[in-house]
Amino acid sequence: MEEAQNIVGQIxxxxxxxxxxxxxxxxxxAIGSIGSAIGEGIVAAHALDGMxxxxxxxxxxxxxxxxxxxxxxxxxxxxxxxxxxLLFVV
Amino acid sequence: MLEHxxxxxxxxxxxxxxxxxxxxxxxxxxxxxxxxxxxxxxxLRRGLGQDIxxxxxxxxxxxxxxxxxxKGQLMSSFSSDKLARELFPFVSTVFMFxxxxxxLSVIPYCESPTKDLNVTLSLALLVFxxxxxxxxxxxxxxxxxxxxxxxxxxxxxxNIVSEIAKPISHSFRLFGNTFGGAILVTVVSAKFAxxxxxxxxxxxxxxxxxxxxxxxxxxxxxxxxxxAVES
Amino acid sequence: xxxxxxxxxxSLNWTFVFNLVNFAILLYVLKRxxxxxxxxxxxxxxxxxxxQMETARKNxxxxxxxxxxxxxxxxxxxxxxxxxxxxxxxQAEEIIGQGKDGAKKEVEHILENARAQIDQEQAEAxxxxxxxxxxxxxxxxxxxxGREVNLDDHRRLLDDLLSELEEDTLRMKL
Numbered sequence: 001m002e003e004a005q006n007i008v009g010q011i012x013x014x015x016x017x018x019x020x021x022x023x024x025x026x027x028x029x030a031i032g033s034i035g036s037a038i039g040e041g042i043v044a045a046h047a048l049d050g051m052x053x054x055x056x057x058x059x060x061x062x063x064x065x066x067x068x069x070x071x072x073x074x075x076x077x078x079x080x081x082x083x084x085x086l087l088f089v090v
Numbered sequence: 091m092l093e094h095x096x097x098x099x100x101x102x103x104x105x106x107x108x109x110x111x112x113x114x115x116x117x118x119x120x121x122x123x124x125x126x127x128x129x130x131x132x133x134l135r136r137g138l139g140q141d142i143x144x145x146x147x148x149x150x151x152x153x154x155x156x157x158x159x160x161k162g163q164l165m166s167s168f169s170s171d172k173l174a175r176e177l178f179p180f181v182s183t184v185f186m187f188x189x190x191x192x193x194l195s196v197i198p199y200c201e202s203p204t205k206d207l208n209v210t211l212s213l214a215l216l217v218f219x220x221x222x223x224x225x226x227x228x229x230x231x232x233x234x235x236x237x238x239x240x241x242x243x244x245x246x247x248x249n250i251v252s253e254i255a256k257p258i259s260h261s262f263r264l265f266g267n268t269f270g271g272a273i274l275v276t277v278v279s280a281k282f283a284x285x286x287x288x289x290x291x292x293x294x295x296x297x298x299x300x301x302x303x304x305x306x307x308x309x310x311x312x313x314x315x316x317x318a319v320e321s
Numbered sequence: 322x323x324x325x326x327x328x329x330x331x332s333l334n335w336t337f338v339f340n341l342v343n344f345a346i347l348l349y350v351l352k353r354x355x356x357x358x359x360x361x362x363x364x365x366x367x368x369x370x371x372x373q374m375e376t377a378r379k380n381x382x383x384x385x386x387x388x389x390x391x392x393x394x395x396x397x398x399x400x401x402x403x404x405x406x407x408x409x410x411x412q413a414e415e416i417i418g419q420g421k422d423g424a425k426k427e428v429e430h431i432l433e434n435a436r437a438q439i440d441q442e443q444a445e446a447x448x449x450x451x452x453x454x455x456x457x458x459x460x461x462x463x464x465x466x467g468r469e470v471n472l473d474d475h476r477r478l479l480d481d482l483l484s485e486l487e488e489d490t491l492r493m494k495l
Binding site: 094097098099100101102103104110111112113114116117120121124127128131132134135138153154157178179180182183186187203206207208209211212213216 | 322323324325326327332333334335336337338339340341343344346347348350351352354355356357358359360362363
């Protein structure tokens with residue numbers, strides 16, 4: 001009991017901030033990537049649907065799919081940037 | 091190895107009373123990229139036959155298929171042929187610069203210049219400024235400014251934010267992908283598996299993701315310019 | 322001038338400007354070195370291919386026209402030759418017909434001649450026969466009567482008999 005109180009007493013504000021930083025980075029990546037992952041999956045699925053239906057349109061579909069995924073990925077990238085900033089800058 | 095994770099080597103230079111600092115490794119690597127591209131261009135240029143009647147050589151066939159690929163995959167998104175012809179060298183140079191930059195991380199002791207936010211942001215801002223200038227040139231200043239009031243005048247802040255968000259997301263996407271891949275490879279090779287696995291990871295992030303991101307960067311360049319000119 | 326590790330990974334500094342300059346140089350060099358000549362070359366070749374295609378198209382058209390002309394001429398010649406053959410055949414038939422007619426006539430002529438000759442000979446033979454019948458009859462009668470029969474006296478009688486006989490015998494003979 002004494003020991004535990006001792007450890008708690010040793011924890012400074014900076015330690016709490018560091019812990020919160022890492023935790024926040026992990027949460028940012030975990031939650032932030034869900035949306036973009038699902039979105040990209042939907043885009044790929046529909047593009048594949050279209051390709052299966054019209055194989056001659058494959059080139060245009062692939063190009064549009066990559067473009068759409070890139071834009072969908074934006075939110076994921078934002079969360080990645082926030083995580084990087086949390087880890088290395090803050 | 092990990093104590094400098096997420097940091098970069100910065101050179102501070104003081105000339106008289108003017109001082110500036112830059113990332114020495116990034117600048118050197120971008121010079122390497124430029125040297126590689128110029129050498130490739132020289133080789134391809136040498137293969138280009140002067141006589142049209144002549145049978146195309148091997149290098150010429152490579153050059154032609156490269157140009158066909160760039161034209162078919164990137165330039166076909168342009169709505170106007172004239173603009174596509176005009177911007178073909180620019181978009182191709184962006185694509186090849188980013189591609190070689192991303193692929194450079196595969197070579198030992200080299201790192202991608204695109205790992206640095208300065209590089210990607212400079213490219214993205216260049217594209218942004220270019221798209222706005224082209225929009226002004228193609229549509230005229232008044233119609234360009236009016237475009238920000240579409241569809242309703244109270245959407246003005248939203249339109250401005252969406253315009254500014256373009257270069258930011260454009261640059262951060264490339265930076266995040268390359269930097270994230272590099273960090274992942276560094277962490278895995280330092281902490282978990284020093285042999286073989288980092289090589290495979292590096293090949294995946296450097297070659298595959300690098301090529302995809304270069305393509306995405308180029309196609310977003312085309313899309314942003316096209317949207318700015320069209321709408 | 323000194324090196325140090327920068328803490329801030331997303332910091333912006335002069336690398337930004339350097340990279341812009343680098344990129345501008347790269348763009349200029351690649352444009353001059355690669356894209357301009359390559360695109361010029363490709364354009365030139367496309368133009369040449371287009372002109373060649375045009376020439377080939379024209380040549381093909383001309384060839385088609387020539388072939389059509391040749392075919393027309395050939396058909397005319399064929400028609401003409403058929404016409405000629407038909408005419409020749411008609412002429413030949415006419416000639417053959419004429420020849421047949423002539424032959425028929427000749428045959429008829431010959432037949433008529435032969436018939437006439439036969440008739441004449443028959444008549445002669447009849448006459449001869451009649452005379453010999455008369456003589457035989459007279460001879461027989463003189464034998465029966467036991468005396469000479471004057472031929473001239475009983476001419477009429479004999480003639481009647483003869484004619485009856487003649488008719489019977491001739492009928493029997495023929």
